[in-house]
Amino acid sequence: MSRSGLVSSAIFFGLLLSLPLWLKDAYLQQIVFRIVIFAILGMAWNLVGGYAGQLSLGHVAYFGIGAYSVALFHEAFDWNPWLGTLAGVVLACLAALLIGSLTFRLRGPYFVLSTIAAAEILRLLALNLSFTHGAIGMIAPGFFEEPNGDRKTYYAALPLLGVAFALTAWTHRSRFGYYLRAIRENEDTAMAVGINPAVEKLKALLFSAALVAAAGALYAGVFQFIGPDSVLAIDLSVQMALIAMLGGAATVWGPIVGAVVLTVAAEGLKAYLERAHLFFYGLLLVVVVLFLPGGLVSIVKQRWFRRTAARAQAA
Amino acid sequence: MAALQAILNGVLVGGIYALIAMGMALVFGVMRLVNFAHGAFLMVGMYAAYFGYTLFKINPYWGFGLVGAALFILGMAVYWLLVRRVMGQSDFLQILLTEGIALCLVGGAQLLFTGDYRSISLPLADRTATWGPLNFNVAYVVSFVIAVLAVTSMYLYMKYTEMGRAIRGVAQNRGVAPLMGIRVQWISGISFAFGVACAGAAGALLLPIFYVNPTIGSPYNLKSFVIVVLGGMGSVEGAALGGLILGVTEGLTAYYWSDSYTQVVDFVLFLAVLLLRPQGLFGKKAP
Numbered sequence: 001m002s003r004s005g006l007v008s009s010a011i012f013f014g015l016l017l018s019l020p021l022w023l024k025d026a027y028l029q030q031i032v033f034r035i036v037i038f039a040i041l042g043m044a045w046n047l048v049g050g051y052a053g054q055l056s057l058g059h060v061a062y063f064g065i066g067a068y069s070v071a072l073f074h075e076a077f078d079w080n081p082w083l084g085t086l087a088g089v090v091l092a093c094l095a096a097l098l099i100g101s102l103t104f105r106l107r108g109p110y111f112v113l114s115t116i117a118a119a120e121i122l123r124l125l126a127l128n129l130s131f132t133h134g135a136i137g138m139i140a141p142g143f144f145e146e147p148n149g150d151r152k153t154y155y156a157a158l159p160l161l162g163v164a165f166a167l168t169a170w171t172h173r174s175r176f177g178y179y180l181r182a183i184r185e186n187e188d189t190a191m192a193v194g195i196n197p198a199v200e201k202l203k204a205l206l207f208s209a210a211l212v213a214a215a216g217a218l219y220a221g222v223f224q225f226i227g228p229d230s231v232l233a234i235d236l237s238v239q240m241a242l243i244a245m246l247g248g249a250a251t252v253w254g255p256i257v258g259a260v261v262l263t264v265a266a267e268g269l270k271a272y273l274e275r276a277h278l279f280f281y282g283l284l285l286v287v288v289v290l291f292l293p294g295g296l297v298s299i300v301k302q303r304w305f306r307r308t309a310a311r312a313q314a315a
Numbered sequence: 316m317a318a319l320q321a322i323l324n325g326v327l328v329g330g331i332y333a334l335i336a337m338g339m340a341l342v343f344g345v346m347r348l349v350n351f352a353h354g355a356f357l358m359v360g361m362y363a364a365y366f367g368y369t370l371f372k373i374n375p376y377w378g379f380g381l382v383g384a385a386l387f388i389l390g391m392a393v394y395w396l397l398v399r400r401v402m403g404q405s406d407f408l409q410i411l412l413t414e415g416i417a418l419c420l421v422g423g424a425q426l427l428f429t430g431d432y433r434s435i436s437l438p439l440a441d442r443t444a445t446w447g448p449l450n451f452n453v454a455y456v457v458s459f460v461i462a463v464l465a466v467t468s469m470y471l472y473m474k475y476t477e478m479g480r481a482i483r484g485v486a487q488n489r490g491v492a493p494l495m496g497i498r499v500q501w502i503s504g505i506s507f508a509f510g511v512a513c514a515g516a517a518g519a520l521l522l523p524i525f526y527v528n529p530t531i532g533s534p535y536n537l538k539s540f541v542i543v544v545l546g547g548m549g550s551v552e553g554a555a556l557g558g559l560i561l562g563v564t565e566g567l568t569a570y571y572w573s574d575s576y577t578q579v580v581d582f583v584l585f586l587a588v589l590l591l592r593p594q595g596l597f598g599k600k601a602p
Binding site for chain 2: 053055057102105106108109110112113114116117118120121124125127128234238241245275276277278279280281282283284285286288289290293
């Protein structure tokens, strides 16, 4: 990572760490927490969808596995949520191995459809099996006791954001990241230069699934109530993709920008139109695809390049 | 006998599935585009039929033609305004765009009509015909017959008219078609609109036997993917057969196992076909 990148990430995480000290409003704190969770999800999706260019619309499967693990292991064996989270991450990785090794053989629309099918199978199982209590959902244990449980959970989420960020920054610069981008541009050519797409894509999915599962566990611990329609809904998969695409796919800061903009905009809109969020997401998705395929980050980048180019010309 | 009844019910539903999936197969075959908004257009068709019936007393059994025509125009507009811009771009952007359109339609329906479940009650839907040991719900039978007629006439249209030939030409080879004097852009628009019209008309036919709410389309979206994959992506005849197969599979699953697992079986079937026989059950060429 470049020096300016290091400085800006230090400032960013400094702000986040000190946030509960200067932002006292509980409502705003809750919004920041949601931004952090969405940024983690967006960055995790970005590894598979952005860098490797594999449009997964089934990422909610890993989110659901993380969330349900916390609740299920608590109910069955009285495990604490930390142990449940660990189990969730391990299970999500196993699921990613299975789903990935099956679906990564397919390309284009076939791949997209198969990821949706895999996630939908999990949702329908959670809806119909007896031990997940179907549509009623499950109670999940909180991570921390009151008082200040919310703040402690926030500080538990930050390291996860840090891991996601570091992983993305590393991917952006490492050989692994270049492999992924080569696969995205042309899988056959990537194979011809000695990259094994199956292995690299699977690696990206494992990282991604582990992060998403941990975020799902965190979600379960905070909201303490989960159901198939909240943690396994296909909408959430689309939302992860939208966050990354809106900010800028295959960029380090894109998912963070996307999470901030999407959360703030959705929250602002909520006051006016209660049921409009789906319509709003759809509109945003259409606009991003048609007019801003590089995401918001690309606007800043273009301006930056233009300025440096102008300066170079002047000199 | 009960198993035979389950198969029969499956066939009746399968006929409507065939109509839905045929629209998707047409769009995929001609444009290589998977329309993720297909189920959402079906939902729009259901609402159109619903308001046609409640406001203007238009019986969906003949109103489905009007709904199809209206959805054809809507599909044309969506194509020229939005979809046309991503033709020739990556699958990635195409799929995201149609998913965005789907969200707009579903979200728009939520805004306009709320999430309430609505249904109409035709006197026909309460009647049951009996033939030997088998029972037929008359509304299902009428919907099935109309759907089969629509599928057949569409097939004949594709096979024997100049427009049908042009559409098949574009599906076979996008590069050569313009050399034969076919306007590819125009044909793509027509095909997309046709696909949307199929979904809308099928929605109108589903209304007498089903309820409608804004999210009703998404299972049909996934079902038509399953059917189109079963029949071999892009094959219109395959889609018709695939629809019947899916309907019967669901009927038998509901009978031998449980109604709530029909969709699970759908998706397992879908993954199995994609992985083991990606060219579809009847196709010859690998995708």
